[in-house]
Amino acid sequence: MVDLSKITTNGKAIYLAYDHGIEHGPVNLKGESIDPNYILDVAVRGGYNAIILQKGIAEKYYPDYRDKIPLIVKLNGKTKLVGGEPLSTQVCSVAEAAELGAAAVGYAVYLGSEHEAVMLKEFGKIEQEAEQHNLAVIGWMYPRGKAIKDDSSPEIVAYAARVGLELGADIVKIKYCGSRECFAQAVKAAGKTKVVLSGGPKVADDKFLEVIRNIMAAGAIGTAVGRNVWQKENPLEITQKIKEIIFK
Amino acid sequence: MVDLSKITTNGKAIYLAYDHGIEHGPVNLKGESIDPNYILDVAVRGGYNAIILQKGIAEKYYPDYRDKIPLIVKLNGKTKLVGGEPLSTQVCSVAEAAELGAAAVGYAVYLGSEHEAVMLKEFGKIEQEAEQHNLAVIGWMYPRGKAIKDDSSPEIVAYAARVGLELGADIVKIKYCGSRECFAQAVKAAGKTKVVLSGGPKVADDKFLEVIRNIMAAGAIGTAVGRNVWQKENPLEITQKIKEIIFK
Amino acid sequence: MVDLSKITTNGKAIYLAYDHGIEHGPVNLKGESIDPNYILDVAVRGGYNAIILQKGIAEKYYPDYRDKIPLIVKLNGKTKLVGGEPLSTQVCSVAEAAELGAAAVGYAVYLGSEHEAVMLKEFGKIEQEAEQHNLAVIGWMYPRGKAIKDDSSPEIVAYAARVGLELGADIVKIKYCGSRECFAQAVKAAGKTKVVLSGGPKVADDKFLEVIRNIMAAGAIGTAVGRNVWQKENPLEITQKIKEIIFK
Amino acid sequence: MVDLSKITTNGKAIYLAYDHGIEHGPVNLKGESIDPNYILDVAVRGGYNAIILQKGIAEKYYPDYRDKIPLIVKLNGKTKLVGGEPLSTQVCSVAEAAELGAAAVGYAVYLGSEHEAVMLKEFGKIEQEAEQHNLAVIGWMYPRGKAIKDDSSPEIVAYAARVGLELGADIVKIKYCGSRECFAQAVKAAGKTKVVLSGGPKVADDKFLEVIRNIMAAGAIGTAVGRNVWQKENPLEITQKIKEIIFK
């Protein structure tokens, strides 16, 4: 089993997600958040366990931060422009990620999509390669597509977490299901695969921190959040509050 | 021909299937059955000939059990979330399975699906690789898809068994067709390919054991059952009863 | 050009086809014909030039017959369960066939199917590999799919034979077109590619032998027949009658 | 740039096309024209610059003619039986063609077909391999499919010629567009890529020779014609007339 110590602190973790440029477009990158250096500075100053980037940004911006913060390279991506059933294919090899200095790689599987099989297969190969490079694998396990009525129902979130375990993810990034109890079920379903919370659109601080309190109480190891940090006026302030919950 | 002695006892076998996490989701893993360690303990204490796992669970849980029970790695999988014609693609290579300590590999072919050709082709390649690794191949031969009216009719079950023989499976895992007589036909159709019973949703003990009596009398070598064991309150008790039928 | 002497007698040939288990299912394998050993015995005692098997049966049954009768491995297959346009993909590599002791390999191309291109491409690669292994290639040239109105019209049968020649088959297996004259046209269209008759559902002996008389007079080198032999009560008797026509 | 001297005479060329067996079927191969030896004799005695064959005919008939006439192997093909958008995939590798003694390889791209991308990609790879084998590449540039209203309009023919240049064909084989003027535009569009006329159904000699006069005046280097030669009663007579136009 891969050693997660490079991207955790006492088994807990806070990751800063910043792959929104391809998934959502600059419309989600208001103000300074459009600048990768701004985000990387937040990540370093906030003491994040790792920054999550697509390979292009990693290649052009990460070299200056290589000694300051670990890197997670997201290996697949798609734009929000395409209609139909979601398909996100690999745009970066594991070898490239390793060369960029990654400590882990990420890959999103849209469970329930008509293209699920394409992503499951690709995910399986990535794991095999990641092991050869001694890199951890984080699975964005996202039920999505016209067959998915509610992608944050307790049952579906626990299912997503479990698929991550079955397929060999070291960490799964899943949505919140609405309560501490159901998230605990998802954590249980994930077994030895660690669970981090996937963020979402910006919400009020109170509500957001309450969610984090719940997922940590439920057994998650932390968060992989983006917009709810860097869309805030003071990202370091909210970071501090998140860390207090996660690491204490 | 591959030596099956590592996963049989005097030519008979009882396997504990536990790949339901990806195929059905945690909704099928009530109570302790969500915990792979619980299942592996049942398998060891019950004296099973092998445990059937997806690669992720094998990687994270099997190392502690490597000397206690043989491993069968299921190489493909899909979630129940996807609609349309069933397609289950390979998520684990034969080489990975070998490295995990597998004594055999499994692969499901959905005969009659519009994607049948994809799975037949993949199954063919897996066999070639498995021979190089000296691993037995178990074919989950499941007629399924909109072209299949009744996946447990005598004719369709015998057909499924035969396809396993034609393609080179060492063992086929097939459904019950309703009687000892028709199952004997399926066993005959499978020829030198061994036949094990595929379980299904939990049924009453009496009925379940009667089925096992019938398939053994029909020439099957045993069972590859999950839910009808670990969804019971006392899995070892039912295990004992199954073993009495299979091995006597 | 490949040497066909291993699978012909004075340039003529009688092959016993037995790949019906995957194509049609056990429903076509009545009585003893479900047992590969029974069929292989018929082939040996009947003095056939070769037996045609899928790789699974070849692997499990042919070792005992390796010195008694040459083997032709059919490399692709599909079940009759799938609807839609026919697609039969490769399930056995040429290298595997060679290792099984094959003297030739077979591959079915469903001309006119929407998936024709997939099969033509695969057939092309098989020929290249077969040459490296010094194996003859037999093309099951079968027009089929919704674009094919009548798969045994004189024009369509001659077309099928010709495609075999154009693509490099050493032997083509084609349907009967209804008369000696039209079959002679198909033989002419096939040029230096040899032609064998593909059988079909069981018919009366008289009619069947008359067809063989016609195809031999038309220039075919023999037959690759299954059901019209082993579905008979006395396969060796009908074999003897076929051989008298082919070899005299 | 590849040396075309092996398949041209003073920069001009007359090729005998004979890949109709797969594209159209024997219905187009009346009388002696069904026999490849007959066609090869015509090619040799007529002094053609090369014969165009699919790999199967090349393998079985060309060895006797290897010192008498250069060979062009057509690498892809399809039957006319398939409906829908045209797709012709590679059935012969460049390496195979080289081994068969080819001086050049041919490949048809159906521009405008929904499968255009498949053929453009394959064509690109063929060129790369052909360069490694030092073989010329001839592109059958044929606009076809439901998006193509008129495949011999001046604009479409010039477009086809140009695509050949853009992609790197050494020679393009294109249809006649109706006049010397428009063909001159196509030749101009092709630039340093040479242009040969693609034939078509048999027409009257007068009309046919007039076309050749026009395309030569327009700057083409010659013809790649089949039916208008070997469907004639005296192929050598018409050959002589074509050559007088091309080479004088």
Next chain:
Amino acid sequence: MVDLSKITTNGKAIYLAYDHGIEHGPVNLKGESIDPNYILDVAVRGGYNAIILQKGIAEKYYPDYRDKIPLIVKLNGKTKLVGGEPLSTQVCSVAEAAELGAAAVGYAVYLGSEHEAVMLKEFGKIEQEAEQHNLAVIGWMYPRGKAIKDDSSPEIVAYAARVGLELGADIVKIKYCGSRECFAQAVKAAGKTKVVLSGGPKVADDKFLEVIRNIMAAGAIGTAVGRNVWQKENPLEITQKIKEIIFK
């Protein structure tokens, strides 16, 4: 990061695009512009930083210009003849481009097309190969397909630019969005990825130069224009005017 000095002057650049032969056909190549030598002469005499060609034209015309002007090879292409969702696949490998003497490679991604995933994946692999050959990668980032209502809206153009950065393009070629302000947003979205203007149909000089003034003020490094140069009567005159804006 790749060194762009071979294809820039003090960080600025003017490229002459000439891949219209495959994308639009000769109808766009009026008069002398159909002749690659004419275009290459314009490029050399105009002092362009590079010429953009498909591999076929590069192979046949660029050797005479190798010491006079750098080459950018466009690696994918499609004709305008195909209907449906746009798909442009790779027709030239990075290795071929390198051998042709390219200083950079280009690839078009039709964002929002149903085939987006095919192109994103191919683009990702190209970048990996390009790095091994030390070649810069230019992404033609073009939102297109039925999901794209307006491919030059500010939001969509900035999105396209950003995807180039996320995926690792060294330079993106994007459309004008209508104003200096919105183009500045696109440039900002592209971050360390340089931005060049993609041309379009010929427009009046005034309007065209005004656009260039705007994109340069917005932070672009230059232009990759074709028709608005070589469809003019005096291409060198307009070139001079463009250069005055870009380099001053």
